[in-house]
Amino acid sequence: MKSHQKGTHVFETRLGKIMALKENGVIRARSIRYARSERFQRPVPVESLSDLLFPDKTPVCPQILSPLVEKMIGATPVEKFEPDESTQYLSLTLPDLISESKPLPVVVWIHGGSHEIGCGDLPTADPNEWVKEQRIIVVTVSYRLGLFGFLGGNEKRPANLGLFDIIEALKWIKGNIADFGGDAENITLFGQSSGGDAIAHLMISEGVEGLFQRVIIQSAPLGLRHKRQRMSIEFLKKTEVLKDETDVYKMMDEYGEYVPSVIRYGLKAAMPFGTQYGFPPLCTEEESLGKWQENAKKYDVLIGLNNNETAFYLKTSEALNKYFGKGFGLKILDKAVEKTTDLIYGTPARQFAENLAKGGGNVYLFRIHSTLKDNHIGAPHCIDLPLIFGNESAWQSSEMLRNIPWESIHENGQKLRAIWAEFARTGRISDHSEKPEILTIRKIE
Template structure:
């Protein structure tokens, strides 16, 4: 056997012959195209391949502008490793190398966050390798259209919710082909953080998803921003319509920022200008959403929650905070604002979602993540769940969010959190005997 053969694994599937990498005990079949699309058109499932499917040198990513805040708090994006692709329907499959033939692994499908505007399925900070090895699970990461290409529409030329349609196509691909990788097509959990959690909540009430997944884990979804967005979206669409004919997608994403809706006019929801749009396929009307979620209780187990200081990610990272508000009465004031905005955008909507779901007879758990380090003034901010869930110390070394938190603390709590999340993904339940990390408070909601 050659060195190259030792580093690769071949999946002989009905979709095609897929070449995967073997690295550190994990088999990685990366950047498999599951669909294609033309601009502002619904995705078309990718055809079966007669040739070998080989992982590309660069990771495909939807065209986007880097966020200075994300670069500061999470870490620099290695842009030289990514290739912008307007038709960015790709997924990656991660499986333990230590695998018994005919074994059926629980499947977790990762839907990344980024305000429906930035990110992709395959970032170093959300590499699931540690989790896959520890818990003997399979993780599939999904990339989909974002921003102007995936989450803004409403006229005859430009349908909304194309990003949702992309994810649905990915789920159909997973349902059809994941058994040939060793995954259990009847045990699929969707996991999403931030706007990824928002997408998953809305997939629960989307048309065309029947039988594609059995449970959901919704982390830090900004459900408090989901309502009364129609007027804002229509204005944003109208103001950016002139970009539709631009041939260069990178010029499109550079240009739309001057037309982002005003927070003064539209309130906090303008902080996430792109989003799922009610009243257009595959979604119902906005006033029907709560009843649709209630009617989904027999279909999906739900684990939903947030970090205790979500909005500190935005409010405690500004130059003004570090200059004027980091101590004394300024710190007390900003802490109060963090508490109120966290509850408004994340906390209260998650609790209401869980309580409504439980009252309708659904199986649902509600969680909250805390941190306990006095030196870490930012607290359990938005995205603190990501290093806990994915590990990868090397990828998180540049993170400004973790600079005052020892990695040992992240690692010890993260291993326990990954075990609890894997337990839920496997069965839909969390045993009272399970060892919980000290940063986690969780309870089953009883009607």
């Protein structure tokens, strides 16, 4: 029988004692610092811990809330978060009553947010339901974002610091997860949107050998990864005036003035922060495809997207709906969603999967659809989050789910969580496994 009473649990680890909360059938150890950093410096791993108590607030990289995310996903409980430039924290969620005889598979959640917003511990990505249903361990990782983690490009402001943070988190997990009942030889990285982009690039990063065995890449905007160098250089130069600012709130208020123009750099300027080729730990862009193919056999890969990704942006625009919300205009808008979804997500995911398969990799490609009538938005960006993580209360104010019964989300989500957990355990998805009606999936040969 699983315990559902509140209580505490103390883990004895090589780093020291780590206190966790036991509640509702899971054990959760929150906001464990895995590294520290100075501004624009690489992270330094934490070697020991004093006894860790629950922090009053969740540490989060300084950022500006997105009005679109607040509308479509839900309001962020800002009173529960504390800005911290050195945002190297992780949290663990595992089933109550851990079996000591068989280590559990580990899923590491790398959150999305255009490399600019978010953190590892949001209510909309609470893994409780997944952990209880599938008896896996989920580790959620926070890392530096925006100006602090995904710009850079010179000696004083290095590029890819957010990637280096995640690598330090993976080293911490590899070295310590056994103390929490996890299998250090069965670690799956799971990321959505820019989190998926980060994971794809971790597959070709230096210093990750043996840190993970599988990846699940959901809705990664790989179509925006190409030829970003000029844009990044311009953005870096313009934000030089902010690099020594001590007031992070002022930095956040002002950096938007320097964001590159979408007109000049095309769609990629919609995500001005990102991973940068040619700087550690990455190879050059020209070498990247060959590097992915070379590493294809090292990782089992599950990659895919939602059928109407860009409806999240286009069909929620009041300006666009005013002119294209019905009749022939709606047909134009639907075609725009189809084309931009394919350009940014669909074709790049297929090409990525096919490139890995050519290298001998074990690769699955999936797509999530909407089967509901009268759902004008379809299956947009982020629709996978409530499916995988559940947590109905966190999604009550979501405009994206306004006309979708939670029963449909729960029924399809439970099956999807089982499929994703099967992949995390074995690297395979059986033809006989029960799949949700919203999912199409195939192995790439």
